[in-house]
Amino acid sequence: MSIPLHQLRAGVIGTGFIGPVHIEALKRLGVQVTAICGSTRSATACAQQWGIPEVYGDYDYRALYRSPNVDVVHITSPNKVHVEQSLAALAAGKHVVCEKPLGMTAQETRKVVAATQRAGAPVFAVNYMCRFFPAVLQMRALVQRGDLGQIIHVQGHFFQDWLLQATDYNWRLLASEGGKLRAVGDIGTHWIDAVTFILGAKTEAVFAHLETFHKTRFRPRGQVQTFAKVDPKTMQPYKVDTEDFGSVLLKFGKAEHGFVNGTHANASISQVAAGWKCSLALGIYGTKGSVSWDLQQPNEILVGRRDEPNQILQRATAGFSEDVVGFTDYPGGHPEGFPDSHKMHYRAVYEHIASGRKTPALFATAADGHHEVKLCEAILRSSRTKRWVRA
Template sequence: MMPLHHLRAGVIGTGFIGPVHIEALKRLGVQVTAICGSTKRAKATADQWGIPEVYGDYDYEAMFGSPNIDVVHITSPNRVHVAQSLAALKAGKHVVCEKPLGMNTRETAKLVKAAAKSDRVFAVNYMCRFFPAVLQMRALVQRGELGKIMHVQGHFFQDWLMKDTDYNWRLLASEGGKLRAVGDIGTHWIDAVSFVLGTRAESVFAALETFHKTRKRPKGEVQTFAKVDPAKMVPFEVDTEDFASVLLKYGTADHGYASGVHANCAVSQVAAGWKCSLYMGIYGTEGSVQWDFQQPNEIIVGRRDQPNQILQRNTAGFSDDIANFTDNPGGHPEGFPDSHKMHSRAVYEHIASGKKTPLLFATAEDGHHEVELCEAILKSSTTRKWVSI
């Protein structure tokens, strides 16, 4: 396989997650050759990280013309993901696009077609798949160690949008899509559960709630997690949900240990005290397994007639086949930045090997499926009926 440092990346977006991508790539030895964003922030980011090519004024087309980029990372707001992804594929680049893949299935369907026609690799950054704990949960399920999976329960809770003065572009349907909490974080949960089970959600029943029907916003735009003086804010009507309660029914997995699994998930961005808690518990006929994003280095395996076990990353309880996705010894914690690094490792090794490594990351089809689920969840909440995908 070609060494990863032969591959060169261009990153669009300089906000919260763009630099997380840059750091992950640098830790892998991938060259970051170009950055695109607002003129001021692109220049500042290039200066900070030593990135040679700078494309200001959000001029991504100019960046795609560079011969020094193999892979484009799209870390801009959701509204521009599809246009930027289509243009990157057209320019012959491999693409890593942030989630959610797009604003609606009309546009994401176009991307599925374009990615299928192209010989490039297209990945959607559902990087929760690459926590070693999640890979281990998947291995436990797919080897039948929990028996037949019956049900899954969990949540994705945050509190950074709890107050009516907390503002981000995600609150506006025109910027982030009609579903906010579900699109932004709920799809991470649904994708991670699909990955662990080895099958997708096929039908949903949901209730959505917007607790803050009016919020206050600053006059200009602000970066994610930035603090703004409430005295300098103006009121606006909120057209996206703060909370969702979702029931899902999953399909049949090829390995035979998951079929028609029931799942229930609560999603909230107004849950005081929870900063970023993606929790899932998987319950089978022989045992269960639980994990929380905020305690990412361990999983709890539950048994009815034997003692429960806490399995720690990179110790005896974790299997050898996931060793490529953890670099530090047990007891030396890995977390959120490492999950981005491991996601990029999976994508770049797939590219460097000529697509010979297992396809573990989310594809354009997986990203499209999550947007389909968002639309089904909205429809179910409006009609108060189960909706099939």
Template sequence: MREGSDIGAIGAAVIGTGFIGTVHAQALRRLGVNVVGLLGSSPERGRTAADAIGVAKAYADLDELLRDPAVQVVHVTSPNQFHHQQVKQILAAGRHVVCEKPLTMTSAESAELVELAQAGNLITAVNYNIRFYPLNQHARGMAATGAFGDIRLISGHYMQDWLLHDTDWNWRLEADKGGHLRAVGDIGTHWIDLTSYITGLKVTSVMAELSTFLKTRQQPLGPVETFSKERSTNTKPTEITTDDTALLLLRYENGARGSVVISQVSAGRKNSLQWQIDGSKSSAAWNSETPDHLWIGHRDEPNQILQRDAALMNARGAAAAALPGGHVEGFADSFFALFREIYAAVAAGHAPSEAGYASFADGHYEMLVCDAVLESARQGRWVDIRH
């Protein structure tokens, strides 16, 4: 890819044919990127998925994908256990990478990928798409200009219900496929990444309590797609060791404190990420279930509700918005806004001086936080993030 080339000339391939892989492919097409092909867990599944969304190629394996000269960027949406080796192979082939979160299974693996990414001078990003809801970008702009004053408290939750029943199943439940932290690794890192990005503050230590309420689940004897409501009658009882919920207390580098509840077993919460940031001047709060509204709190003047409208937002927020005010932008739109920035960097031939997207270094930081969460839960004490 020559420097300054057009986004429409960039070819991409997607590894993974489940729910999130399809979201990637659809957002890329909306952006105008040529989705060259898909790689599934088997040639048959890849072909079926490619036909379903109208992609011409279904690769037999990663080697075939990387031999395709039409592919400059690879999106990795495979199960977590494959991220490390697949990304290593992709970087060695000189391709840019967008990897689903968490970046790897361990911090040792993520540290290696950070080094490889730096050495290869490639665009490498982790798909923390929630940063790119426009009002989260607006909140980042508020923090950067001191609108909150000194940030003192960061609180919230990330709750879902898709694993509420013992008949609910997904590969993330298995520690050898998704990692020893499930709810924290899957959605908890989203919350920590987002609030750290908005405030510009890193977590320095954690106190964690993890709970597994469904210690035995009914595992289907065939594949199940993420968020599927189908219930298999051909199952086997399987012991579960990964976390259903987590309670986290957080300390930040400026002395601020934080707390977050993480749950994948909260009935009625389909995908609710909520944060509140309290500073010495003002506060703000946002919930992903109402993504076009930002609450802004004051002590000595009326509170505000900012409805997403590029004409009323700061430069960061306006840049992430694609639709006029009153036309709700949601989950899929955040992928479009994220990929727009990533592919602008690919087309330019270098990363921006201040990237809004999460880098591999950011993904590695989340793995270090996960290490501390596990250690804290096991030892019952505060644990520092080790760099």
């Protein structure tokens, strides 16, 4: 379905790394971006760069919520304010796209779920946009149609290297700012959400081992934007209370389609894996075949068969089926990647709003975001107690 989206108006909170990714994707969809909120200086600069008419400085998101010119709010601020800003947006009657993780604790994210379940509540999505890579949608179709048979196990990783050195700094390193789980909470939940979406089944139990390689790191004075470089000579030491990497085993429950029941998965998550920039890789192994994919080569999936030749299927060619139509805009050989996954996600959310909720809600809901936060707490408990923990 293709629904014009230019009548919907967005307000974006946060002007750091990911805020402008949202703005660019919305502009490519033809959505009007009418308001921006952040520090007075950065919000003003962002408004000038992108031609955004309403500017709300001093992080005054409540003023943005009072604007009659905003239908959908995009929350791209740091984790610790997601719940407060989400609850206020819902109370103001705004639809929400909230960045992941939905919040810092399951106790607080539960409140967002309750607010979205009230009669007449606006649409709420959590930005687990990896669901909207055509490759992920195609893998989901292969699993849920039974093309791979009964799913036996899943493996993979999410590796980055931007926090490899003790002098690399970001607010995510502090549990008080980003949450008690860092590598797993920040990027591991993308992996878990994508696998959950592909399998169509929820994680029932986890077993985890988490490690902090840099027990002491060095930080600059003041705030630093994600991926920004700072002179190490100006830094001071601090004790690290979040993990650099971890191994997680997951046991999935039963899926309605019948091809997943008790499937076992193992994932390695690291933000200190030299050479890996943003590699979310996964392999799904069934009784009839397997499929594997890496976000760093997002346009292809490898289908493996034991008694036939393996195949490389390419986005927007005969290998990708009707299941992904509407989630890809360019012909085969014209790569689509990270920014396009955001665009496809927001298209799905905005079409859902514009159609009066008639299109399928493939996006992650508040309940899905809450489940991820609950899983993070179970993973932390498992790592501390060295036991399987029910999710």
